[in-house]
Amino acid sequence: MTHRVYIHTVGCQMNVLDSEMVIADLKRHGYTVVDTPQEADCVLYNTCSVREHAEEKIYSALGKIRESKKANPDKLIGVMGCMAQKDQEIIFKRAPYVDMVVGPGQLHAIPELLTKIRDGEGRQMAVSLGRKDDKQAVVARSHETFDPLRDPSMRPTPFQAYLRIQIGCDKFCTYCVVPNTRGPEQGRVPQQIVSEARLLAEQGCREITLLGQTVNSYKYNADGETTDMTSLLEMLHEVDGIERIKFVTNYPKDMTERLLIAVRDLPKVSPYLHVPAQSGSDVVLKRMKRGYTIAEYMEMFERIEHILPDAAVSSDFIVGFCGETEEDFQQSIDLIERCRFKNSFIFQYSVRPGTKASERLQDDVPREVKADRNHRLLDVQNRIAKEENAKLVGQDVQVLVEGPSKKADQSDPDAMVLQMTGRTHCDRIVVFDGNRRQAGQMLDVHVDDVSSHTLIGRVKTVDVVSIGL
Structure with a gap:
């Protein structure tokens, strides 16, 4: 029997990549992917625990699928990812119709676990060890990865792919659950990473984005030699077919001069750096650890401005963290004004069970104050982003075309002209009138107008001179 699987993914790029790996593995075991949970006999939810909203979104989805499970008791429901690692048995208690709970370190076990459930062995749970359950090396081994399994059909575009170079995190910021849900920081074997990049190039990828919780902290030690982020970029730069290399998310203290020089001197490496600040206040940063x-x-x-004056830098900010005053918040505004980030992802603080902040700090900023600060900081960032984008009006930018934009009218699949979208080397979004055949191409686009988040342009055509014969 061919089983039909549907997967719903929330959260970060790591989760998008995890879903790709899981589907590749399930396809290898004979599964087919369907477009709706109603069509599936196996429904998987790949979850996130970074924000409360992401968790409630999953519990809401589980509530909706409950009736479908009642109508078809053989339909299997699985919860995987960070929320599964964090909540474990809590998920079975809140949603007793769930058949399987699998942490991000055990995703390779999903086909076997599904078989056990169908064979009558009851619901299954597979999670990693907690940080204090054993020695760090043992805990680290319980967070496994099976990255070389890839499925191009699961990617946002056939021409771009995520490539994990690091799992876990050892920074232990007081607000963050990641060190607990994804385990100790571990760099993958560099030769394995390069081999996977070659596979992606063979599959048609032109751009890869290297992923890690603190990606620029990457290190791999073997036989007395250390491969760091700079050395890895130099190795990946030699992979034929890959034309752009990006990497997220960066940790400020590991943004070394050597790494920035590599970004400057390796043409394939994008001059785009996502370096979260989280707050403009030293008092808040200390509380955040x-x-x-x-x-x-x-x-x-x-240092970035000196070595890479044309780089685009983006950031993350949390507003309303424990004890944040209006003065603290104003310092975040001041930091955005000074740095003039390309964009910033701004979030309202929510308590995450299991973190040091939840144990030791009081969530004392009212919800309405958090919402107000969110809007105010976003307004400042959007104004600056539009001002910075406006400097590109009249210039030509090279764009990797991703496909039709979200606003494109796709009602006519044979339309000759529709709005297309792509990204520059600095990760700026560009829209222009074009056609589907341009997807996957590198095109020069002349910028005519901008918004806070988008460059608006037209494809630059080559002038043809007629020669009389």
Whole structure:
């Protein structure tokens, strides 16, 4: 019997990549992918625990699928990912009709677990060890990965792919659950990463994005030699077929001069750096246990400006963290004004069970104050982003075309002209009138107008001179 699987993914790029791996593995075991949970006899939810909203979204989806399970008791429901690792038995209690709970370190076990359930062995749970359950090396081994399994059909576009180079995190920011859900920081074997990049190139990828919780902290030690992020970029730069290399997310204190020089000198490496600040206040950063001061962040930022003056830098901010005053918040506004980030992802703080903040700090900023600060900081960032984008009006930018934009009228599949979208080397979104055949191409686009998030242009055509014969 051919089983039909549907997967619903929320959260970060790591989760998108995990879903690709799981589907590749299930296809290898004879599964086919369907477009709706109603069609499936196996429904998987790949979850996130970074924000409360992401968890409630999954519990809401589980509530909706419950009736479908009642109508078809043989339909299997699985919860995987970070929420599964964090909540474990809680998921079975809140949603007793769930058949399987699998942490991000055990995703390779999903086909076997599904077989056990169908064979009458009851519901299954597979999760990694907690950080304090054993020695770090043993805990690390319980967070496994099976990255070389890839499925191009699961990617946002056939021409771009994520490539994990690191799992886990050892920074232990007080607000963050990742060190607990994804385990100790581990760099993957560099030769394996390069081999996977070659596979992606063979599958038609032109751009890869290297993933890690603190990606620029990447290190792999073997036989007395250390491969760091700079060395890895130099190795990947030699892979034929790959034309752009990006990497996220970066940790400020590991943004070294050597790494920035590599970004400058390796043409394939995009001059785009996502370096979360999280707050502009030293007091808040200390409470967050971020490990740097604003003076140190600015020292890093000035290093970027000196070595990569044309780089695009983006950031993350949390508003309303425990004890944040109006003065603290104003310092975040000041930091955005000074750094003029390409964009910033701004989030309202929510308590995450199991973190140091939930145990030791009071969530004392009212919800309405958090919402107000969110809007105010976003307004400042959007204004600056539009001002920075406006500097590109009248210029030509090279765009890797991804496909029709979200706003494109796709009602006519044979339409000759529709709005297409792509990204520059600096990760700026560009829209222009074009056609589907341009997807996957590198095109020069002349920028005519901008918004806070988008460059608006037209494909630059080559002038043809007629010669009389």
